[in-house]
Amino acid sequence: MAIKTRRTPLExxxxxxxxxxxxxxxVFTLQPLLNLLALSFTAPENVAGFSGLSIFPDGFSxxxxxxxxxxPNVQRGIFNSVWMTATSVMIGxxxxxxxxxxxSRPRLPGRRLIFMMVLITIVFEPGIIPDYFLxxxxxxxxTPWSVILYKAISAWYLIILIRFFEEIxxxxxxxxxxxGANPFQTFFMVVLPLAKPALATIAxxxxxxxxxxxxxxxxxxxxxSKWPLQVVLRQFVIEGDKVAIVGANNANNNIGIAxxxxxxxxxxxxxxxxxxxxxxxxLILKFFTKGTMSGAVKG
Amino acid sequence: MTEQGEGRIDASRNGNVxxxxxxxxxxxxxxxxxxxxxxxxxxxxxxxxxxxxxMMAPGLIFFVVWHYVPIxxxxxxxxxVRIIPPNIWVGLKNxxxxxxxxxxxxxxxxxxxxxxxxxxxxFPVPIMVALLLNEIRSGKLRGAIQSAIYLPHFLxxxxxxxxxxxxxxxxDGAVNQIAQAMGFEPVxxxxxxGTIRWVLVVSEIxxxxxxxxxxxLAAIFAIDPQLYDAAEMDGxxxxxxxxxxxxxxxxPTIATLxxxxxxxxxxxxxxxVINMQNAVNASTIDILDTYVYRxxxxxxxxxxxxxxxxxxxVIGMVLILVSHTVxxxxxxxxxx
Numbered sequence: 001m002a003i004k005t006r007r008t009p010l011e012x013x014x015x016x017x018x019x020x021x022x023x024x025x026x027v028f029t030l031q032p033l034l035n036l037l038a039l040s041f042t043a044p045e046n047v048a049g050f051s052g053l054s055i056f057p058d059g060f061s062x063x064x065x066x067x068x069x070x071x072p073n074v075q076r077g078i079f080n081s082v083w084m085t086a087t088s089v090m091i092g093x094x095x096x097x098x099x100x101x102x103x104s105r106p107r108l109p110g111r112r113l114i115f116m117m118v119l120i121t122i123v124f125e126p127g128i129i130p131d132y133f134l135x136x137x138x139x140x141x142x143t144p145w146s147v148i149l150y151k152a153i154s155a156w157y158l159i160i161l162i163r164f165f166e167e168i169x170x171x172x173x174x175x176x177x178x179x180g181a182n183p184f185q186t187f188f189m190v191v192l193p194l195a196k197p198a199l200a201t202i203a204x205x206x207x208x209x210x211x212x213x214x215x216x217x218x219x220x221x222x223x224x225s226k227w228p229l230q231v232v233l234r235q236f237v238i239e240g241d242k243v244a245i246v247g248a249n250n251a252n253n254n255i256g257i258a259x260x261x262x263x264x265x266x267x268x269x270x271x272x273x274x275x276x277x278x279x280x281x282x283l284i285l286k287f288f289t290k291g292t293m294s295g296a297v298k299g
Numbered sequence: 300m301t302e303q304g305e306g307r308i309d310a311s312r313n314g315n316v317x318x319x320x321x322x323x324x325x326x327x328x329x330x331x332x333x334x335x336x337x338x339x340x341x342x343x344x345x346x347x348x349x350x351x352x353x354m355m356a357p358g359l360i361f362f363v364v365w366h367y368v369p370i371x372x373x374x375x376x377x378x379x380v381r382i383i384p385p386n387i388w389v390g391l392k393n394x395x396x397x398x399x400x401x402x403x404x405x406x407x408x409x410x411x412x413x414x415x416x417x418x419x420x421x422f423p424v425p426i427m428v429a430l431l432l433n434e435i436r437s438g439k440l441r442g443a444i445q446s447a448i449y450l451p452h453f454l455x456x457x458x459x460x461x462x463x464x465x466x467x468x469x470x471d472g473a474v475n476q477i478a479q480a481m482g483f484e485p486v487x488x489x490x491x492x493g494t495i496r497w498v499l500v501v502s503e504i505x506x507x508x509x510x511x512x513x514x515x516l517a518a519i520f521a522i523d524p525q526l527y528d529a530a531e532m533d534g535x536x537x538x539x540x541x542x543x544x545x546x547x548x549x550x551p552t553i554a555t556l557x558x559x560x561x562x563x564x565x566x567x568x569x570x571x572v573i574n575m576q577n578a579v580n581a582s583t584i585d586i587l588d589t590y591v592y593r594x595x596x597x598x599x600x601x602x603x604x605x606x607x608x609x610x611x612x613v614i615g616m617v618l619i620l621v622s623h624t625v626x627x628x629x630x631x632x633x634x635x
Contacts, residue, residue: 014537018434025428026447029509032466033450035473052466052473099358102351109344114359121366124616127608128588129595130372134364137372151365153358183350212455215570219596230457237461238574263471270461277453284453285446292513 031055033274040064040268047261063260064268071245074272076225077232080144081211084228088148088210093203096153096161097195101187103158104165122155128219135220146220147213147228154209157202160291164198165191201287208284211276233273237266245269376606386602393606402590403607410586413496413567418560420500424508426553429515430541448509460574463502464489495580499571514556515549522548551630558629562622565615587611 007015034055042050043059050058068074103114131150132141140146168191176186192199214230221227227235236245245265277284376393378386397403428448435441451459466472467488475485488494526544535543569588576584585593587607595604 011537015434015436018431019440022428022431022435022444025508026444029448029451029505031473032462036462036465050471052468052471052476095357095361098354102355102358105351108351109348114355117362117367121362123619124370125612126369126373127591127605127612129591129601129605129608130369130375131365132596133372133375133601134369138364149361149365152361158358184354187354208453212453212457214455214457215573219592230455233461234457234574237464238457263465266461267465270458270465274454274458281446281450281453285449289445289449289513292517 033271036267036270039264040271042264044260044264047264050263064264065272067260068245068265068268068272073224073232073245074229074269077227077229078272080226081228081230084144084148085207085210088152089203089206091148091152092154092157092206092210093199096158096202097192097199098187099153100158100161100165101191104162106166118155118158132219141220142222142226144221144226147216150216150220154206157205161195161198161202164195168194197287201291204280204284204287207280208277229273233269236269373605373609373612375602376609378602380602393602394610397603397606397610405582406585406587406590409584410565410567413499413572413584413586414564416496416500417503417567418557421503421507422557422560424504425511426515426549428508428512429519429549430545432512432516433519433545434537434541445509445513449513450509451506452510454506456568456570456574459502459506460571463498463505463575467498489575490577490579492580492583495575495584498575499567499584502575503568503571511556515552518549518552519545554630555626558622558626562619563615564618565611 031053035052038055038057039047039050041057041060041062041064043057043061044063046058102108103111103118105111135141135146135150140149172190172194173186176190181189212230214228214234217226217228217231218234221231232245235241242262375386377388377390379389379392380386432441432445435444454462467474469475469485469487474488479485486494488498522545526548527540530540530544565587567586567588569586569592572584572586572589573592576589588611591604591608591611594600594607598604
């Protein structure tokens with residue numbers, strides 16, 4: 001709408017209203033998070049009166065963060081979350097790509113059958129109890145593998161990759177074959193390098209999915225030492241189980257927990273959990289937005 | 300793409316069986332051919348395709364183990380679970396027990412109410428957000444707003460619930476502080492059976508309104524700009540352009556997403572509810588999913604819980620298939 005030239009006063013007022021509405025929405029989205037961030041850095045003596053509306057710390061103290069980062073439960077949570085997510089993403093990306101490559105070959109015998117088999121899984125979910133018993137039968141209960149391997153491949157991402165592989169020019173693949181490459185070499189040396197942007201997108205999809213996973217970890221892992229960060233957060237903030245973070249007042253905490261307000265501690269815990277997502281948020285925006293936009297237009 | 304001749308040329312050129320896509324389709328046995336032909340054709344096919352099956356094997360195994368074995372496990376819904384196996388087959392008895400229990404209907408009603416509330420109050424929000432965003436002339440401002448409002452989509456429900464518990468706290472939460480400043484009494488929204496469903500609605504808006512607007516925005520960008528120019532020539536103002544050009548342009552997207560939402564009617568979002576639930580509000584927001592979870596994993600009523608889960612799965616599958624078909628009929632767009 002670049003040809004627009006003159007604007008009446010009414011249109012200007014309209015525009016101001018539109019922008020204000022959106023800014024209000026932005027405030028509504030960000031304020032709760034910024035408030036928690038400010039709260040986590042507020043000096044301990046001011047936490048009690050700290051307003052839920054403020055987004056600037058009242059006095060400054062990093063005690064909450066130091067305490068949380070030194071806390072064994074949080075450290076274990078971070079460690080578990082990081083390695084479980086990393087492993088899940090690698091397994092997810094590699095096996096999704098391998099399977100998508102096979103399924104993208106138009107003449108693969110049984111292709112339609114396999115496709116149907118994948119689609120059925122999107123529509124029909126037998127429920128959590130059969131899943132639980134399957135884990136039990138496989139002896140995976142209370143091992144991190146029950147969380148990592150559970151539905152290691154997402155049918156949706158698989159379909160996205162199949163579509164991507166189908167568009168790789170046939171000539172490239174034929175050229176590789178003429179050079180004597182076997183299908184494995186073609187896949188790893190020609191297809192995968194070509195698919196880097198698609199693979200990065202899928203990797204981010206899997207990252208968000210697995211980093212945010214808590215339900216399976218909650219029902220499959222009894223052992224607190226195996227919990228990812230999300231479950232530690234849940235136990236402490238949602239279940240209100242203060243023992244999770246505060247109790248067992250161990251000697252390796254330099255700062256006395258008594259001096260720290262639970263409310264600030266909870267705020268810090270929430271932020272630690274979302275930190276990795278915030279850290280790669282620019283990347284997420286770039287890939288997800290592009291993918292969703294093109295998907296929606298094509299769809 | 301699928302010329303049969305190409306494979307023959309390849310084969311004659313290399314003097315061996317080509318490795319990719321090259322084998323002519325007619326290497327498969329035609330109808331009426333003998334077993335011997337089939338076996339030799341199979342050998343030819345296998346020699347060409349085994350590397351692809353080998354690469355697909357881990358994926359196929361994952362799919363069978365995580366999606367098809369549980370379907371077999373779900374037979375528990377028709378059994379009486381015993382501590383010492385084997386279980387006894389009892390047919391539909393578990394379903395009869397389930398359908399005879401008043402709690403089941405309470406839970407079903409909660410699920411339907413919450414889903415309906417979400418369709419009415421959550422579904423239109425991203426459409427409005429997209430319409431507003433489209434009116435912003437400065438690309439930078441729009442980009443900044445978008446990057447901010449997309450964020451909650453990438454947070455887990457544990458985090459969102461924790462944020463809302465802080466936001467709605469009766470003593471120091473922002474909402475009650477504003478309410479008090481305006482002279483209202485503070486309300487504990489999380490432990491109030493009258494408000495907790497609205498907490499679900501608002502938190503769902505907080506999480507998804509921004510991101511879901513992206514889909515509509517993409518549809519708006521796909522509208523032919525000439526239509527806007529033509530409308531302008533006719534003297535249309537901002538609202539007339541929205542009403543007569545933009546909205547008709549995104550109706551297919553709206554229809555598709557609406558129908559898909561209907562397909563998810565029995566899934567009122569387990570992860571959201573399980574994190575927002577507490578002893579006080581449970582009765583109002585206990586949904587089918589949390590009921591299955593509680594019945595099975597807390598109470599140990601495995602067979603009954605599996606039956607309830609299966610009930611949800613079957614109805615859910617029917618709803619999704621119906622909505623997919625309707626969507627395809629109406630708009631030519633489906634889910635897959």
